[in-house]
Amino acid sequence: MLLNWRKYPWLLVALGSAIAFFVLALTLTLHRHYTFYSSYDQGIFNQVFWNGIHGRFFQSSLSSQLSTNVVHSNDVPNVYYHRLGQHFTPALLLWIPLYALFPSPATLTVLLVTLVTAAGLVLYVLARQYVQGPIAAAIAGSFYTANAVVGPTLCNFHDICQIPLFVFGLLLAMEKRWWWLFAVLAVLILAVREDSGIGLFGVGVYMILSKRYPRIGLAVCAVSFGYTILLTNLIMPLFSADISERFMMERFGQYADGDSASTLEIIWGMVKNPWRLLVELFSPFPETMKYLLAQWLPLAFVPAVSPAAWAIAGFPLLKLFLGQGESVLAINIRYAMTVVPGLFYGAILWWSRHPEKFKKLSFRRFWVICICISLFFTITSNPNRTISFLVPDSFKPWVYVSLPRQWQHAGEIYSLLAKIPPNASVAATTYIVPHLSGRREIIRFPGLQLRNDKREVVNVEYAIADLWQLREYQVAFKTDRQILKDSIVAIDGVSGNHLYGITDFKDGVILLHRGVADNPDAVAAWLTFRRGIEAILK
Known part of the structure; x- marks a missing residue:
């Protein structure tokens, strides 16, 4: 040979x-x-494949969120799109x-x-x-x-x-x-x-x-x-x-x-x-x-x-x-x-x-x-x-997340993802979406509503948002700064009217659960984080 x-x-x-x-x-x-x-498109394709092996070929609530009906007509994303x-x-x-x-x-x-x-x-x-x-x-x-x-x-x-x-x-x-x-x-x-x-x-x-x-x-x-x-x-x-x-x-x-x-x-x-x-x-x-x-x-x-x-x-x-x-x-x-x-x-x-x-x-x-x-x-x-651990995302202003910090933060996110049932409806920020996209009902946060298979508009059961990453990158990227602001407004709104309870908060990542009482320790951690970004919100 x-x-x-x-x-x-x-x-x-x-x-x-x-x-x-x-x-x-x-x-x-x-x-x-x-x-x-990995970001939103990874989640879209994963949901398309996941729906495909369940006989719902090329359907995606994540794609629906990008459709003209939602983007231009303010419609609610649907799972059968x-x-x-x-x-x-x-x-x-x-x-x-x-x-x-x-x-x-x-x-x-x-x-x-x-x-x-x-x-x-x-x-x-x-x-x-x-x-x-x-x-x-x-x-x-x-x-x-x-x-x-x-x-x-x-x-x-x-x-x-x-x-x-x-x-x-x-x-x-x-x-x-x-x-x-x-x-x-x-x-x-x-x-x-x-x-x-x-x-x-x-x-x-x-x-x-x-x-x-x-x-x-x-x-x-x-x-x-x-x-x-x-x-x-x-x-x-x-x-x-x-x-x-x-x-x-x-x-x-x-x-x-x-x-x-x-x-x-x-x-x-x-x-x-x-x-x-x-x-x-x-x-x-x-x-x-x-x-x-x-x-x-x-x-x-x-x-x-x-x-x-x-x-x-x-x-x-x-x-x-x-x-x-x-x-x-x-x-x-x-x-x-x-x-x-x-x-x-x-x-x-x-x-x-x-x-x-x-x-x-x-x-x-x-x-x-x-x-x-x-x-x-x-x-x-x-x-x-892909190589942010080697090359800074921005030199001026400086934005860099080291390899150990990336994995440390990822570990905190995984601990929160473990609390979300595999079949629950969920809203997540862009970079968490792919990890939760193997399910029927998922949209991007700060969106919280979708239309289910019964053609009913419902609020998702869980919401998870990585605010730490948005805070780190907003100094150089205007889009991240705006998403951070929108996310804070959404969290203040749904927690203030007790539609969602803050059940956990770790390393700048918040977990919300619909119709559940707040966890006092999680709320305290959230308020501490929020005070730290007041200048950004203004």
């Missing part, structure tokens, strides 16, 4: 990179979760059996890291169709160190984590002419999200422009475009009005005339306003260029001169550049991962035409420097607060 492995030394290098990535990423993300730094109106994600059904075996939000973290790690190995096999082992191993290493890969891996579980594996598999199937597998993976890509057809459309465009498989490429373009339009205009609105009244408006409202718009109306708005389209494409120009440089950096900027990279990755990039909001150009969040497959495939094709470049020591050194810079920027950006 050793002799066989010696025949494939660069495969061993790729496997070593994959193992190192898997171990480090899994360690960091599990630490992130168990120290209460179907998330498919926000994001159409049937591909998640693939992982329901795994979750049924290990029903925990940590399972989703393991799944996320595993899918991304597997994508890198498929990328190596794909690269070997064109280039020699050393170049293929270097490309795989670039994948595992890319900011657009590492950042979105060190975060909450998200549906886009399936995209690199599916797209690399699709491209490998194309190279091997395994058209049955190509068709299966094309369907799976479309099933990831309502907008994943944009990336598949780019693959079709490449197949046409390269003249390799123009007929199949034309079919891919037609299917992906038609599916996306049909889905977002006819199918998703059957579940809720979120796609037109919230998500389209939040991302592309600048192209709409009213308070809501379908994807077709947004496209028509772009056609009618070409000047606005051009401005949006390049603005803000410095941030747009920094984003492109960050995407190209781990591959030594090769995708910038690869026509195939532009053909495939150009459409996901176009979607990001034409949108509005800070998150569209954030390299550390999930949307950046949609661009990755096209860039790496384009780099493979470029290297297949310029293998002599790799023989130059100066270029190899330059590539290594690019990888190191990419890793440096990734680490120093502290993606998704």
